[in-house]
Amino acid sequence: MRNASSLDYRHAASNKPAVTVHCSYVPLSCFPDYIAESTGKILAVVGFGGETLDIPPLPYFRVEVTTPPLADTHLTEVWTSTLPVIYREQGGIHYTVSGDVLFGSIRLSGSDEATMDVTTRTAYKRIFDLLQTEAYPHLIRAWNFVPDINKTINGLEQYQLFCMGRHQAFSECNRYFELALPAASAIGVRQGDLHIYFLAARHAGRQIENPRQVSAFHYPRCYGPRSPSFSRAILKEWNDGRHLYISGTASIIGHEICHNGSLDKQLQETLRNIESLLEHAGHVLEIREKIINNLSCMKIYMRHPDHLVQVKNSLERHFGHEMPAIYLQGDLCRSDLLLEIEAICHVRQYIGQHV
Numbered sequence: 001m002r003n004a005s006s007l008d009y010r011h012a013a014s015n016k017p018a019v020t021v022h023c024s025y026v027p028l029s030c031f032p033d034y035i036a037e038s039t040g041k042i043l044a045v046v047g048f049g050g051e052t053l054d055i056p057p058l059p060y061f062r063v064e065v066t067t068p069p070l071a072d073t074h075l076t077e078v079w080t081s082t083l084p085v086i087y088r089e090q091g092g093i094h095y096t097v098s099g100d101v102l103f104g105s106i107r108l109s110g111s112d113e114a115t116m117d118v119t120t121r122t123a124y125k126r127i128f129d130l131l132q133t134e135a136y137p138h139l140i141r142a143w144n145f146v147p148d149i150n151k152t153i154n155g156l157e158q159y160q161l162f163c164m165g166r167h168q169a170f171s172e173c174n175r176y177f178e179l180a181l182p183a184a185s186a187i188g189v190r191q192g193d194l195h196i197y198f199l200a201a202r203h204a205g206r207q208i209e210n211p212r213q214v215s216a217f218h219y220p221r222c223y224g225p226r227s228p229s230f231s232r233a234i235l236k237e238w239n240d241g242r243h244l245y246i247s248g249t250a251s252i253i254g255h256e257i258c259h260n261g262s263l264d265k266q267l268q269e270t271l272r273n274i275e276s277l278l279e280h281a282g283h284v285l286e287i288r289e290k291i292i293n294n295l296s297c298m299k300i301y302m303r304h305p306d307h308l309v310q311v312k313n314s315l316e317r318h319f320g321h322e323m324p325a326i327y328l329q330g331d332l333c334r335s336d337l338l339l340e341i342e343a344i345c346h347v348r349q350y351i352g353q354h355v
Helices: 006-014 028-037 116-134 158-173 263-285 305-319
Strands: 021-027 042-048 062-065 075-081 086-090 093-098 101-108 138-147 183-189 194-201 206-208 233-238 241-249 295-302 325-329 339-347
Touching (some): 021 028, 101 116, 116 138, 116 194, 138 158, 158 183, 206 263, 233 263, 263 305
Parallel strands (some): 295 325
Antiparallel strands (some): 021 075, 042 075, 093 101, 101 194, 138 194, 233 241, 295 339
């Protein structure tokens, strides 16, 4: 994983990859038809909560995430490419490649001897070794599912141990890693293994931070011995425009949680953070118009399932009923956070846009 400098990004923009990558949220009732129409172009199908599909086995890469869905209409996350897809396996990582993109998944079990920092370092070391071997050196987006994320072991939470292991793996791969951090989410699961699925590319994206928040990798040491290794978003050039991959975003201003105990206020602060991030990305791209209406999908993690109705109603009032959204139960990196939202924004070319 080499330094993703602005020069790298300009080079990627001037040599647009031929591949186009899409993420769609597909209702289970429509899934068989969708898969049949996309044969040969599916990077991965991500299912949640052990949902089973009553259809014959099909040749696609399936990623199973244990976070249970909360909404009545269960959706499946489907990643597709415009180019043919090849499935591979190496070092315990199952993955697909298609043109300039790689999509992978790894699970590692902990043990009495291996603490979460050791397990996480091992997982990311394998990921980086794979990306170097396959010549997809740029980690764009990572989804981390951490068992018992708020559990304290020898004075440190599992999330803090996870951050230690991830930080070590990143620093061993690239001493300038703070300039090449992926967008990411870290969600707690209540059973199972450490699970990471991820999107990587041959060409670098551009790291985007939120003016309202301290960059996670600059957090003070009160949050743990090593800072979280992720960016607030990654702006990635594909063949049909730019995609903004927004990391898990919560009610944090600066580096502190706001509105302890208030679900509605935490939700509104989270939305303000997303709008701030989108506005900043617009400035980076020199786009005069707001790009918030270009959100193509979002995923909402809630600590308490009984918050679903209130959150869902608020988001539908804010974004409209047509916004594809997956609602999941998941524990969050800080025990006082009640929800977290991640999203993807598709920024197409505008008339009058300066690039």
